[in-house]
Amino acid sequence: MRKKKALFIKNAIFSLITSLLLVFPFSCRPREIEIPEPPSDRHQPYNFVGRRGMVVAAHHLAAKAGLEMLKKGGNAIDAMVTTAFALNASEPFASGIGGGGFMIIYLASENRVTVVDFREKAPSRVPREIFNDEGRIKPDGLAVAVPSALAGWVYSLKKYGTKSLTDVTQEAIRIAENGFEVSQTFSRINKDQYEKILTNAGEGTCYLNKGFPYEPGDLFRNPELASTLKLIASKGIDEFYKGEIAQKVVKAVNEKGGVMDLKDLALYKPVEHPPLKGIYKDYTLFTIPPPSSGGVHMIQLLNIIENWPVRKWGRNSSPYIHHFCEALRFVFADRSRYLGDPDFIKIPVEELISKKYAKQIVSQIKPNSLLDVYPFGRFDERKNDQGNTSHVCVIDKKGNIVSLTHSINHFFGTGIVPENTGFLLNNIMYDFSDDPSSPNALGPYRRPLSSMGPLIMFKKDKPFLILGSPGGTRIFSSLTQIIINIIDFNMSLDEAIEAPRFFTYSSEGKARSISLESRFPEKTIETLKNMGHSIRIREAFDKYFGGSQGILILEDKKLILGGADSRRDGYGAGY
Template sequence: MRLFLIISGFVFLSAGCVNGQLGKNNGQEYRNGMVVCAYPEAAKAGLEILKKGGNAVDAAIAVQFALAVTHPTAGNIGGGGFMVYRSGKGEVNTLDYREKAPAAASANMYQDSAGNIIPDKSLHTHQASGVPGSVDGLVEAHRKYGKLKWADLVQPAINLAKSGFPITEKLAANLNSNQTTFKRLNPGKNYYQKEGGWKAGDIMVQQDLAATLELVRDKGRAGFYEGKVADELVAEMQRGSGLITKTDLKNYHSVWRKAITGNYKGYKIITMPPPSSGGIALLQLLRSVEPFPLKRWGFNQDSTVQVMVEAERRVYADRSKYLGDPDFYKVPADSLLQPKYTDSRMKDFNWAQATPSSSIQPGSFVGYESDQTTHLSIVDKEGNAVSITTTLNGAFGSGIVVKGAGFLLNNEMDDFSSKPGVPNMFGLVGGKANSIQPGKRMLSSMTPAILEKDGKLFMVVGTPGGSTIITSVFQTILNVVEFDQSMQQAVTSKRFHHQWMPDDVEVEQEALDRATTQKLEKKGYKIVPHGPIGRVDAILKTKWGYYEGGADPRGDDTKLGW
């Protein structure tokens, strides 16, 4: 059995690739399961769980805990996330374990007496953190769907934290670039700091985190939200005038929500409802471009890009006004997803000229009263599929480590609208629907998704990337469905992004050729060079019945199957 190798950002493909499609007998026939995630050791942990007889949910739990150790940039137990689940028999469910605002939070907490935003307060202070949801979410997922013992799923992460693991070149670079922040926010030493800097191959050991994970292993939810870890978390809050209390921890609970679904040219899309904005936005985007002949125009050609950008412009404008936590705000999901509404939004764009974002406002309809994330896609032998996106928000979250407990705090409070009309760290603009309220979940861009074709599993997909998550998932789906790319090609392909405000089309290097760029610029599109966009991890169920993975070469992402 041969694997794709991901080495220093390059993808080495096995032989057997014909016309961009993997052939049936190319050595990639992973029929028993597949794991695709952000770090090699975490992928190994998930695959071992599958081989031991665990299901996709079991493997996902092991992977997420392992990522909390090996991928501290975004992997976490101090953050939160979303899970989309589809059983091998077609049962569908979603789990919301997004963080919540503490009870002491208030709408104007990041504004000064004059109503101006206080720089950095929602990013790198103890008040930037929402109540973590990851541990509760994983406990709840195991309670409902788990097969193996809980302790067996947490143990691989404990082993990695205790014994250490070799860090990659990319992780070393990320740690080194944040050394000043770690030192400023964490008086004394912690294991993210290293005199002389980190280099590839260094072994990272995290004894405090191992001890925390042992409590979670032995006591489940209580090991995190009560007792020693809760004491340490609250003590950390008190050190920096943070807001999270023991009552906040006790009252936190993840929520099972009904998936939202839509169709695109015979494919059924199963994705996350609010407080994720990603699911509704993804379905709106697909519906917006469905009437246009993208396949005939071709991948990243000027007409294709123009239609996709104009759709993105309108969808992100709607996001700014209408999306928020459904437990606090009546999200008009049905209205936003009406084909008649989506079609009406696309009627006013002009082929000859870019639509200025300043002229686009959120739509209206009758009856109307959320960079650093990580994603994992897993399928098991029975065809159960899990798509999870989890986050601390910014790289390494707030940068604050809980003393004694060894995990990073999130800075998810920045995903709220600190002030209507003022953009957050990703440049996203929000309004009243996403205002800060005690106990409320902040809006997210996370877009874990599962696709069906003819009633059978077709694709599992998702990505990190802040505001670019939605457009990265959108493009990856189109790359397969419209442009006949293999899963790995679809994930590797260069991407572009537009989000209404600012009025820029951000483009990865070499995503558009010179002629295409010139045609778009003549129409008034502002093309802006951008670094890597997204890190998509995805799995395709091929027509031959095996699993084909796509691990994004923009990171240390790894795919393993058996």
């Protein structure tokens, strides 16, 4: 009897302890958030919500892949690399291992921001001239720069991540093998780029559906990419830069008239350096220095705009757009006069991002009319300039952050797919100037000037905003508009991202027309015309202006908000 009683007590204590152990961890966890479903109208502003971590990317499968990595205990860098690989499978037309990019990382435990530059380089044997009279690079193989994305992702993974290459490629392999339904965005871009894909990848490529573009709802699978990623996961990135894949890349490029050597791939190394810093009102901005122009010009624009009462003028108002556009015209002249690869030229970065220089520009801008002449710069949009590239934002539960912008340049890059590899090669060489006297002139091993501007913004020394965007030379203009929408116009994150955008520049001292999304009020457009601006109306939500992704950290509410651009297929996954 005593034994039975003792056993009963023992069992009861054991059950109690077990129950407590089971219940306790849950009671310690933050309350799960009830997240409303995204609205059926994809353009309606919607903030994704999280408390511990979040990934925002241009495809829902990629964002979810990154989130799963966070949930499995991976840090922000692990999740960023997972998402980047997953984007190669789910949004293959905008980024991937055939391209390159830039990332900015915040390491919470060290309170340090660092930049990893993995921009592509020109091959060593690049000819002096590759552009024809129409500004096109022919043959297409000459448009391929040395792919560098894999080197950049893996550099950051090894240095700051905690997971293996096998871990971070699993989801991408699964997506590539199982496939997914093609979206309206994918289908439309696939149709737009049909000629290039047909010419360079052929009728049998997985990037076409039995020789024709994919329709929305079609299943897109890429088993060859899955095999390539498995090979890289098992043999390491040397397989890509020195092994069988390297040989396939060189063969594919050179068969299409390019000049790439195995040595070009073997020599590629990403570089890490300190970020560029700017101050806007009470906020500190960290972004990337050259060879991207995005960071320099974003700070320059904010420095200029800080001098104007934009809040008083109001969003979408004609004075705001007029002044912003005039600033852009000065900035673009500077872009073509000073910016290029800092390994080869001296760039007056500090002068360009100084408040003093901003004031000089402000003093020249007229309040109600255009200037007769702007500083001389040769920049001009090319006929085939388009929205492209992709951006990823990640924050983990420890507060580590990554803001990554990467690209294969134009949608579907060159359309060249190395034999049986399933990935597209970039056409980043288009980012060089066709003017041999330009600071951005092409040359062996040079990195072409980019417009990317991944950023992390701090408010009182705490991370506040993570942001970045695709969109070619519109990137830094779009990012600046989003920052002003949030800080000056008090918009919520996604409201700021979805808000109508505009863009302009100057070329050879003359103002070019303002491109506006069609949602701007008629009255604003009329006033701008009366000021002397010529206007080009674009689609209501035009991916020409990019597809920005952002994360806003609300310290006081212990909330993380994600904003994903509906101009593309942006999605946020938080927990």
